[in-house]
Amino acid sequence: MSNHTTPITACLLICCPDRPGIVAGVSRFLYQSGANILDASQHSTDPREGLFFMRMEFHLDELDKARLEATFQEEVATPLHMEWKIDYSDQRKRMAILVSAYDHCLLELLWRWKSGELPVEIPLVISNHTKLENDCRAMGIPFHYLPVNPDNKAAQEQAAIRLLEEHAIDFTVLARYMQILSPEFVGRYPQRIINIHHSFLPAFAGARPYLNAYTRGVKLIGATAHYVTNELDEGPIIEQDVVRVSHKHTVEDLVMLGRDIERQVLTRAVKAHVENRVLLHGNKTIVF
Amino acid sequence: MSNHTTPITACLLICCPDRPGIVAGVSRFLYQSGANILDASQHSTDPREGLFFMRMEFHLDELDKARLEATFQEEVATPLHMEWKIDYSDQRKRMAILVSAYDHCLLELLWRWKSGELPVEIPLVISNHTKLENDCRAMGIPFHYLPVNPDNKAAQEQAAIRLLEEHAIDFTVLARYMQILSPEFVGRYPQRIINIHHSFLPAFAGARPYLNAYTRGVKLIGATAHYVTNELDEGPIIEQDVVRVSHKHTVEDLVMLGRDIERQVLTRAVKAHVENRVLLHGNKTIVF
Amino acid sequence: MSNHTTPITACLLICCPDRPGIVAGVSRFLYQSGANILDASQHSTDPREGLFFMRMEFHLDELDKARLEATFQEEVATPLHMEWKIDYSDQRKRMAILVSAYDHCLLELLWRWKSGELPVEIPLVISNHTKLENDCRAMGIPFHYLPVNPDNKAAQEQAAIRLLEEHAIDFTVLARYMQILSPEFVGRYPQRIINIHHSFLPAFAGARPYLNAYTRGVKLIGATAHYVTNELDEGPIIEQDVVRVSHKHTVEDLVMLGRDIERQVLTRAVKAHVENRVLLHGNKTIVF
Amino acid sequence: MSNHTTPITACLLICCPDRPGIVAGVSRFLYQSGANILDASQHSTDPREGLFFMRMEFHLDELDKARLEATFQEEVATPLHMEWKIDYSDQRKRMAILVSAYDHCLLELLWRWKSGELPVEIPLVISNHTKLENDCRAMGIPFHYLPVNPDNKAAQEQAAIRLLEEHAIDFTVLARYMQILSPEFVGRYPQRIINIHHSFLPAFAGARPYLNAYTRGVKLIGATAHYVTNELDEGPIIEQDVVRVSHKHTVEDLVMLGRDIERQVLTRAVKAHVENRVLLHGNKTIVF
CATH class of the missing domain: 3.30.70.260 (ACT domain)
Structure with a gap:
């Protein structure tokens, strides 16, 4: 036909x-x-x-x-x-985005998508804050608000899973989502959750990497996009990059400079994933 | 056997x-x-x-x-x-080096060769100066002094060709050789002469690229390795790179910073050539 | 007080x-x-x-x-x-943006402004297309549509000048504005118009730099932010950067990769200007 | 006078x-x-x-x-x-180099010195191997062989200290010196010993950083030059840089690529030290 x-x-x-x-x-x-x-x-x-x-x-x-x-x-x-x-190529991957209150990674992905650079469907964005709802709606992306606190965390994760299943999501991007996902959530989606960590892993894994980079006095800061596993910040690395910093930069400057690297590294990782360029070999990636 | x-x-x-x-x-x-x-x-x-x-x-x-x-x-x-x-792999390429008085590109190639990183034979170095003779001899590389002036230029080129032929040279590297080769010489060795030009071509082709870069006030300077053709600085580009500069740098600083880029770019181009990674497509290269 | x-x-x-x-x-x-x-x-x-x-x-x-x-x-x-x-610091600079139909540089500047990274007022955007009107209005930025054709070009430039004067604009950014400004316009605003050119100047000045870069087979493409003078693409360079490309990239790929460099280079140049870090020395800049 | x-x-x-x-x-x-x-x-x-x-x-x-x-x-x-x-400027700093069997950092420093780029005196090189003796002597640099084993380690360090004192050494460079110096030695020379570590610290501190980088599957490898303190690989960082790697690279490839970064990072750090550009602020550096 x-x-x-x-x-x-x-x-x-x-x-x-x-x-x-x-x-x-x-x-x-x-x-x-x-x-x-x-x-x-x-x-x-x-x-x-x-x-x-x-x-x-x-x-x-x-x-x-x-x-x-x-x-x-x-x-x-x-x-x-x-x-x-x-x-x-006639079946676009369906990408969900989980985000908290930082807008830079989300907006970058949405702009790449809108410009045609990222050939995916984005059936939904899920957030534990309402701050980015208008940005999503302005682009025509359904926005789901799932606030999280210690009491409802498990239930909200179940709600998120239901949304991902209902919308037949192929993979999920954590665009600076400031919550740690449960082993159940992570285990359900092997090589299907991409996170952006705001350091050059394995340096400065865990919380507050920019503060730790500042304290150590490094001369480059970085960002790392990786598949999420149940070892925090230990999943297979897809892409990394760095930017030069100096003694002149405050922690706030590092946060600002880091945003640019985060946006680029996450974009490149998502594009590689979407274009089926990433294979897993143990805990390492082959990026063709 | x-x-x-x-x-x-x-x-x-x-x-x-x-x-x-x-x-x-x-x-x-x-x-x-x-x-x-x-x-x-x-x-x-x-x-x-x-x-x-x-x-x-x-x-x-x-x-x-x-x-x-x-x-x-x-x-x-x-x-x-x-x-x-x-x-x-059992037939190493035979590489000749033409050099004038700048040592950095020559020494870099010789060090890469000595360390095993550059799997070639180097049957000879030809120079129009004697300055680098001792450096070559210390590494066990035969050195041929062919001084050039306007009167003997054609004859000395013939002498160089004879040396290249006698030693069954596969390709020649111009490691900052400050003479323009004749069309006859160049035409004899298509895709077999690699030059390092001390600018980010096509910017600042021709003489004195660092002075011209300084005068124009660029914020990056570069180097370009290319196959030599009879269009000066117009041959197929194999590799390029740049380094950041600022208003603080004098022309002499650009020369010094440029040396590091020249060494790296030339090395990468020569390695790509030696590993049979460079194909020609018109006046462009495919570097696998 | x-x-x-x-x-x-x-x-x-x-x-x-x-x-x-x-x-x-x-x-x-x-x-x-x-x-x-x-x-x-x-x-x-x-x-x-x-x-x-x-x-x-x-x-x-x-x-x-x-x-x-x-x-x-x-x-x-x-x-x-x-x-x-x-x-x-209590008098923010007033920045106008001139733009045609490409959104990436405009959106980048608006996002930096919205996030507080770019401490300016943006009293207006002027465009010869209507395409980006909604993006501006969504951010609360007044948008002026001044379509240009050969017959009305001089009159529309006068209209633009009136707008810049009425709004007491300190400097203007050409965020991929695809029109050449008249000598009268340019002469009126010395060191007060910043352009982003989509090549590593002085290579590929003029029209279609990505096509020309593709044709020449360069291994890096770049972008250059400079003050506009009446010598096309010859004004004092504020900032430049490059990104690696290869034989795999089509002209369309270069355009896409170039967008990222254009956004970053233009942003850095505008920030340097806003922070009073750029001094002129003849046709060169000192960027402190 | x-x-x-x-x-x-x-x-x-x-x-x-x-x-x-x-x-x-x-x-x-x-x-x-x-x-x-x-x-x-x-x-x-x-x-x-x-x-x-x-x-x-x-x-x-x-x-x-x-x-x-x-x-x-x-x-x-x-x-x-x-x-x-x-x-x-009329009192050149006196630099000692400690080295084991890897030649790349030593030769780079000596070449920079010979070319006039590094305005220091080099009264001696000390090594626990004889392998690089000829390279030093060819440049006219006195070479001292102090082989180290568990029994004589303390005595040989004393011998090294005596040599440094006799020659009125201002600072010492560990150019891939594969021995850990004693607290006594280190404590004697605060901010006067520069080491090159073959990773992007704080990632991959300690032994075998290239193997660990390979195992983790990072996409960039790096090198770090720092002042030596008695916290192993924890001293104030002077300079760092990275180079891109991929799944194609073996550990041996990382070692080879890393050599280029080590040479550059160490050179820049030594130049900054020689030009009095490095100040200490706690465990961090200010590099003017």
């Missing part, structure tokens, strides 16, 4: 034991399926681990997704003991 | 009209030849040009180079209208 | 022939006036030019501005042949 | 309680002494601490150092409760 429209782009991610013939096997399969490979990246771990990772992006003029996937499983993935997944 | 030694790594570079099946064709060939692909990168130009570029690095336990190359030509390259070349 | 409130900060900028005793003269005057110096920076040009530049920021508990200035002129500035000006 | 030679440059560093009149007092004194201020920088800590730091560089045509210093103490320093010190 849709054979006159823009061809769909698919993105295949695989992980399997390293051995000769993987690229040949996958690329022959794609060729025989009528695909044209647009981009390919691969990575082999050191021989003791012996793992092979690959990302292949390809066009298909006509595409029977279910059949493609079933055939791939049978002819390629099973023989080569692959873990794999595939995404298609 | 050598089947108990480290396997040879080969690096295949190809350029051909873009069409489906190239990756499949090359990777099947390599698989059937017993190769294990270590790294692969590819690039497609925009559809109007329709060109495909690829670099594949692979191990082969036993290798009959002549046979591999002949079979590849017949079974893969001819049907797909490929230009290609292959390099092997 | 206001001696229980926050003390006013003043910022003094001077330029004079270099000679011994200038720092002593100025600092003694300030001390005797009851000021406490918070920050001081100075710069001497090379001896042939023999110029001295200084910026001093100081607190004054009680301040009779007119008297301070008259006394300074008489006791310090006249004897030392100084050009000078002084700004006070 | 020397009144026809280049005037001496002096550099005055002061720290005192913040109060109005300090700049006026110092600059008046210098003016009356016939000095011309070349550069001045100042820093006030936050009001609770209330400290003022200043660096002033000045020319003096004729200079009676002892008298200048005595008068300064009496007329300025005592009334203002200053700690201060002064250095003169």
Whole structure:
């Protein structure tokens, strides 16, 4: 029916034991399926681990997704003991944002989305403050206010989970969300929650990183975007960057300079995730 | 004979009209030849040009180079209208260095070579000054003094060409060589002469870039490594970088700060060339 | 009357022939006036030019501005042949923004202003498009639509000048304003118009810098904020920065990556101007 | 006698309680002494601490150092409760280098020294290995071999101290010296020992930082130059920088990339120290 429209782009991610013939096997399969490979990246771990990772992006003029996937499983993935997944450009990822009262990361994501730079759906923003409600509504993004206190924290997390499920959210961004999520919440969404931490991890994990950076007298401050795990600030790092500071800067200056780095680092991490460029290898990422 | 030694790594570079099946064709060939692909990168130009570029690095336990190359030509390259070349890790590239009186780029290359970071042979250094002779001899590098004046310039270039030919040089680095090479010299070595220019090209092409940068009041100065062509400072750019400067810096300060950038940019470009990571696409480079 | 409130900060900028005793003269005057110096920076040009530049920021508990200035002129500035000006923290600079249809630089400036990072008044935005009207109104900024075509260009510039004068604008930011201002307009506001050019000047001056950067195959793209003069893209540079690009990036990618650099470079330049950190020395800036 | 030679440059560093009149007092004194201020920088800590730091560089045509210093103490320093010190350009600092078997930091410092970029005397290099002896001797630098084992460690440190004292060393650089110095040694030379640590401190303090950075999967690696104190890797940071890495890099690659950052960071820190730009404020540095 849709054979006159823009061809769909698919993105295949695989992980399997390293051995000769993987690229040949996958690329022959794609060729025989009528695909044209647009981009390919691969990575082999050191021989003791012996793992092979690959990302292949390809066009298909006509595409029977279910059949493609079933055939791939049978002819390629099973023989080569692959873990794999595939995404298609006609199915935008659905991103939720959790935010507290700082606006910079939220507004940056919304601006990137509005400008077309971030090809996602944003079905909802959830916040424990009302401060950013107007900013969301002005962009047409539904805003859910879930205030949190020690007594209702578990219940509000359940409410948040229900919202994420109802809206079929693919992944969640913590855009300076100042609450620690429960192990239950985190465990439910492996490699599907991205956090921005306002330091160059592993330096200054935990609370008040800018104050600690100031106290230590470092000459660069940074930000780190990572997948959330149940080890606080210990999840797989997706992206990091730094900016130069000096003795002239107060803690408030570090907070201000840090905002720029936070915005950029979080954006790059979210884009990499959305473009299916991030694979996990233990507690580390491969970012193609 | 050598089947108990480290396997040879080969690096295949190809350029051909873009069409489906190239990756499949090359990777099947390599698989059937017993190769294990270590790294692969590819690039497609925009559809109007329709060109495909690829670099594949692979191990082969036993290798009959002549046979591999002949079979590849017949079974893969001819049907797909490929230009290609292959390099092997057991044949180190032979690098010549042309230098005048500035030592920083020369010493950097020699130190990288001595430390094993730059896997090349350096059969000779040619200079129009004697100043760096001792530095070369101390490292065991033959030094050839070819002083240049307006009367002997053509003859000395012929002498240099003879030296490059006698020593079977693969490529030449101009490590701040303060002479313009003749069209004959340049034309003889396409994509085989790397120059370091002390500005962020195309800004401040030509003579005295640091003085011109100072006069213009730029806030960053840079360096550019490029292949030499007969358009002065217009050849394909391999690598560039910059460093921040301010009103406090004199021209002499820019020269000093620029040395650090020149050393780094030239080193990265030479490494990319030595590792067969640089392909040409018109007057631009693809650096895998 | 206001001696229980926050003390006013003043910022003094001077330029004079270099000679011994200038720092002593100025600092003694300030001390005797009851000021406490918070920050001081100075710069001497090379001896042939023999110029001295200084910026001093100081607190004054009680301040009779007119008297301070008259006394300074008489006791310090006249004897030392100084050009000078002084700004006070209780008089925010009034900034106008001229913009066309690109939103990124405008929104960045408005967000910095809203967050308190940019201590200015923004009495108006002028645009030759209506596209950004809603964004301005949502922030409470008056928006003036002055469409431009070859026939009305001079008249619309006069209308713009009237608006700037009516609103007592101190300086104007061209936030990707896609019109060339007339010599009359520019000449009226020396060192009072800041432009962001989307290249690393002097490379790629003029139109279509991203296309030209793409065509040349540079490995870094940049942005430059400068004061506007009647030499197109030749005015004094305030700030520049770059970002790494590669053969993978299309022209559209460069435009997208460039937006981030444009936003940052323009912001830093505007902040430096607002904080009275920028002095002119011929066609160059001193940024303290 | 020397009144026809280049005037001496002096550099005055002061720290005192913040109060109005300090700049006026110092600059008046210098003016009356016939000095011309070349550069001045100042820093006030936050009001609770209330400290003022200043660096002033000045020319003096004729200079009676002892008298200048005595008068300064009496007329300025005592009334203002200053700690201060002064250095003169005709007395080059005497720098010792302690090194083990890695050559990159040592060679970088020696090259900077040879090129005139680092205006110091280098009366000796001390090493617990012989590997770098020839490199030192080729540059005319005396090399002392003090091998260290658990039994002789204390004695060899005493020998090192004797060498430093005999040669009237002003400060010592640990250019990747792979031994931990005793509290006695360190306590003897406060703010006079500079170390280069191969990580972005406080991340990856202690042993094997590149391995730990690899294991954690960071996206940037760094280096930190700091004054040595008896808290391992906790001394005041002078300079830091980072370089981007990815999943492609092995630990060996990090070591190689890190060498470039180590060389640059250590060089910048040593230059700042030599130029009297580094003041201590608690466990932090002010780098003017």
